[in-house]
Amino acid sequence: MTINQWSRLKLTRSWWIFSELLGRVETWNTSGEFSADVRVLEDRTALEFLTPSGFRPPVAEWGLLLGDAVHNARSALDALVWDLAHSDGATPSKPGRVAFPVTTNEREWMNNMKALEMVPGAHLERIRLAQPWVTSPDNPQLDWLSVLSRLDNDDKHRGRVVAVPLEEGVELHLNGLTLGDRLPEGGYFHVWGSGLSGTEAAGTPFARFGFGALIAGEDTAAGTATINLAPAVTVFDQVFPVGALQEGMLRYVRQVLDEVATGSELQEAWITPESFDPTAGPPR
Known part of the structure; x- marks a missing residue:
């Protein structure tokens, strides 16, 4: 069996929405510099x-786009299982429960088996082998399927997107600081918590930058920094x-999708827009 067209379109649609989100963030970064006192x-x-003061990244707008992208990716998996459950004219007894299960242990998997009774045995075994507790037994929560499932659920209830400063996008404007003795911890860039949501009060520290050496002199005012931001989301207490x-x-x-449908990974680039007419825009 090959991957059905709806799964393809859904996953490619997800790719386009992610690209739109990242494009909007890039536009936001370049349209008005985020400058912070240091x-x-x-x-x-x-x-x-x-x-x-007045820092308000459009994280709500970013969150809406992220939710759409995630849901399309999740729907791509469900669309494949729906087709498998209807193979050769089969009719599932509970069609409303036919979906791609994402489980973190064998008990959860067994609880989902009834809804997949019409999925052919070989495909059902491939779905089992794709489960996070099989592919990532040491930490199934951080398997990509677990992350996808949680994000799709969080979008309905409590998902949120934050802005994360990019270390490679930090440009310091300092007042002639000089460095003294080296420090054992070396240089670092550490961001507080999971990122900036726009709710922080003006003057709240959000990151630290260490040169790997003591800062010489007596001045405590350092200057400013121009910083590029990237959207991120927290899943299972980890920032992605x-x-x-x-x-x-x-x-x-x-x-x-490839492995469940065919038993092997296909070497196709259909997830990327090169597979489509660039003048046609994203699939809908």
Whole structure:
């Protein structure tokens, strides 16, 4: 069996929406610089970045797009299982429960078997082998399918997107600081919590930057920093940049679709827009 057209369209639609989201973030980054005050810590080991007044990243808008992208990816899996459950004219006894199960242990898997009674045995075994408790037994929660399932559920209830400062996008504007003795911990860039949501009060520290050496001199005012931001979301207490979801999670979903449908991974690039007429826009 080959992957059905609806699964293909849904997954490719997800790729397009992720791209639209990242494009909007890039436009937001370039249309108005995010500039934060920077101060020297009292012990002079690092710089601290402070949330500016009026900082309001459009995280609600980003969250809506993320929810649409995630739901389309999840629907791609469900569409394949729906076709499998109707193979050769079969009729599932509970069609409303026919979906691609994502389970974290064997008991959960067995509880989902009844709804998949019409899925051919070989395909059902491939679905079982794709389960997070099989592919990632040490930490099934961080398997891409678990992340996808939680994100799809969180979008309906309590999902949120935050803005994460990018270390490679930090441009410091300092007042002639000089460095002294080296520090054993070396250089680092640490962001507080899971990112910025726009609800932080002005002056709230949100990140630290260490040079790997003490900051010399007596001045405590360091200057400012221009920072590029990226959208990210917290799943199972771990922060996932949206770019990683597009590149990692979607490609993994495509691999699962290939393996469940055919028993092997296909070497097709149908997830990317090169497979479509670029003048036609995203599939709908």
